[in-house]
Amino acid sequence: MLKQQNELIQLIGRHTSKNGTIPTLIPSLYFSRYSGVTEPRYGIQNPSLCIVVQGDKQVLLAQERFFYGPANYFVASVDLPITGQVTTATSQNPYLSLKLEFTPSQILEILQESDLDFKAKKNLNRGMFVSSLSLPLLDSVTRLVRLVESPNDIPVLAPLMTKEILYRVLLEPHGEVLKQIAIRGSNTSRINDAIEYIMNNFDRRLLMEELAKLANMSVSSLHRNFKEVTAMSPIQFQKQLRLQEARRLLLTETTDATDVAFQVGYESPSQFSREYSRIFGLPPIQDIKQLKENYDDTKNA
Template sequence: MSERIYKQQHEQLLAKLIERYTGQDGVHPTSISSLFLIQESVITEPISRINETSFCIILQGEKEVLLGEERFLYGPGNYIVASVDLPVTGQVIKASTESPYLALKLEFTSSQVLEVLNETDIQFGQGKNTKRAMFVSEIESSLLDAVLRLASLLENQKHIPVLAPLFKKEIIYWILQGPQGEALEQMALEGSNASRIRDVIDHIINNYEESFRIEELAEIANMSVSSLHRHFKEVTAMSPIQFQKQLRLQEARRLLLAESTDVADVAFRVGYESQSQFSREYSRMFGFPPRVDINRMRENYV
């Protein structure tokens, strides 16, 4: 059997399994910790959110993800990895009732990656070459096989406690063995340039509503200000200020949708001192002023 046919068969089995355990549109948690199944039968609105450290494979349909000003397009036969938590905007761009978008997402941590590295003899550049924390690759048969075995545990759940951690570790192993494994490895190695940027990212995410001086972030990373800027942009495709701005605006949109509170209050809560500046930057990111955007989204969700 050729590799192409082998992969097609595995992708078809995964697609059927996702349809069986979703049943309707949305992101569906499973009995396997950190494993999610996704189905969408329509082209979606662009959705801005924090993309957790994760691996995602599409079995049907297509999706576009925007990180800063960098676009990632992927579909069947591809997978995308985020090696650190990142603010992104994602949109399903190919889906229909007859052929819905189907995807599988597996979240993991840097410590789980480090555990795999410590148990293998994988040798990269030891974290010296900072790389983008998000990448798209063509899925290989070995990785696809491990993903199918993990998802198939949903069919016989008594094996999940023992086998799921092993299959998850295997998935991380095959990603590390892939063409862009170094981008994942560098985030897990303590002391690497990328892991020091990860510490800065964690600080900004946990304190996004607070003002910061760039010198404070440089101290967290144990880098000069110029090195921090360079490595941060290599990892995230954004400057620290742009990164914080995306976090603030994403949280503001969530608050406006969830709580029906006024714009000035939300602007203040996410760290803005000027409502007019908040409205300008909100319009620039989402395409509409806050009130117009929220009313439009509520109408679409009805």
Template sequence: MSEVRIKQQQELGQLIQHFSPKDGVFETAIPGLFVICYSEVSEPAYRVYKPSFCVIAQGEKEIFLAQERFEYGPADYLVASMNLPVVGQIIRASEELPYLSMKLEFTHDQILEVINDASVRIIPNENAKRAIFVGQTEQSLIDATLRLMELLHRPEDIPFLAPLFIKEILYTLLKGPYGAALGQIAMEGSNTYRIREAIDQLTAHYDQSIRVEQLAEAASMSLSTFHRNFKEVTGMTPIQFQKQLRLQEARRILLSESAEAAEVAFRVGYESASQFSREYSRMFGAPPRSDVKQLKEMYDPAKSMVFLGD
């Protein structure tokens, strides 16, 4: 890494620390922009990633989408292009050198706006691509990221300049090596766009019984084509995807509310409390009551809820 890049990483880290009053995830004055700081390595955190662009200034993190592992650090960026249930873990952090990162959430409409305004050429009929990717952070991308972050020191400029700088970041991503994979999510008629709509439907109605045949029909795909493209995008089947959504939401409810496991099982869409307990244990390593007790002992409630949402 060049001296210029090292200096920029340090500047980014200083900005993140300045707007992070303590360990945790903090929303900034720029809509969709978050800063994250942790002074120790973490336990695995289960959450649903929204479409987002993430850059690490210091430390390292790993993300699991199904069985696929993505590791990234200060030389890399990560993009999640859809709502995805993942497992994340900070693997390098300390009191002296805390984990420092920023996350910019974006919408599919913002991607489409940049494609249209900048006349970025995206071929809509390409095969579906994985919805998470890690790339090397080029100079133009870190420049644009710093411009956006530095706006936090000039709140009066945010309403006008933030949308422009966000467009610049998305434009740079679309022009980069993974631009086609990102652009597909906004191109109506592409296989990725159709799978994205199915994912949005599953995410919105995770607690309801949805037949895969219905999703395939809504996507205008045969059942076999739908299964193949869904797995290419997410690394899992639609049933596995919905199960992860249900179990993550169940864990969140159990941690934040005084509710019985059986009640939560029915709230997230399970018809059998025993099946819920088995699948919960398989995913989190312990039955609901034991898992939640252990988590509450490991973290104080306020901190652990923020941490699990990282």
């Protein structure tokens, strides 16, 4: 395993000349590099497999913390609002990682073609987990990453290798999490329908009765199952989406906090400011000012 991890360090290092996350020639594969410990970064973790080959990272989902490094791999099976932070990295030994995105249809295709149990268990699982990295999984990931340096092979081999990687994860102890999201009609799949609705309508008033009808559940079952998968209620999930989008708008557009509050669905600017401060630690204007100053300092370093 050490030999393959060292190979991944070399491969990813050659294709990441600066800090940040970059796409590769394989559409679903991304590399990340950071030369130092980062501030907490807020964003949406889409369905994906993540492997750190050098350094360490922590991810916060609601009040739960997930730590992972080169001995582990990390999977999100649904879209989740998270806070991520690189916790171990230096300029000499930068944080290096990869992310492979996937869809429920890819998981379903593997289940249909394999001898794996096609029935999802009744009990739901959290839509995010960290597990120990096995040699078969690491081997399949290494072969996929090698393709970045063989562009002509990517169209034919990348889909096959991606399928092998997902198959390996399905065989692992937490494979049930991926199986649940792929099987239509399972509770996890129905919760994913509710997640997608909130993602697409986060700026609108959330009516629990309509959301429960969409998920084909009672309101009480929706709340219970939604929290089991996402670690938060539908309202808390929507709030995270609203505040992350508000922060993005404040950083990238010339607009004031009141306008942004209304854009993301708040009816009260004062409530927006209170909830923004609770999540990000500072009122909107002060937070954005500090973020821009930190960015300028990093850029000029």
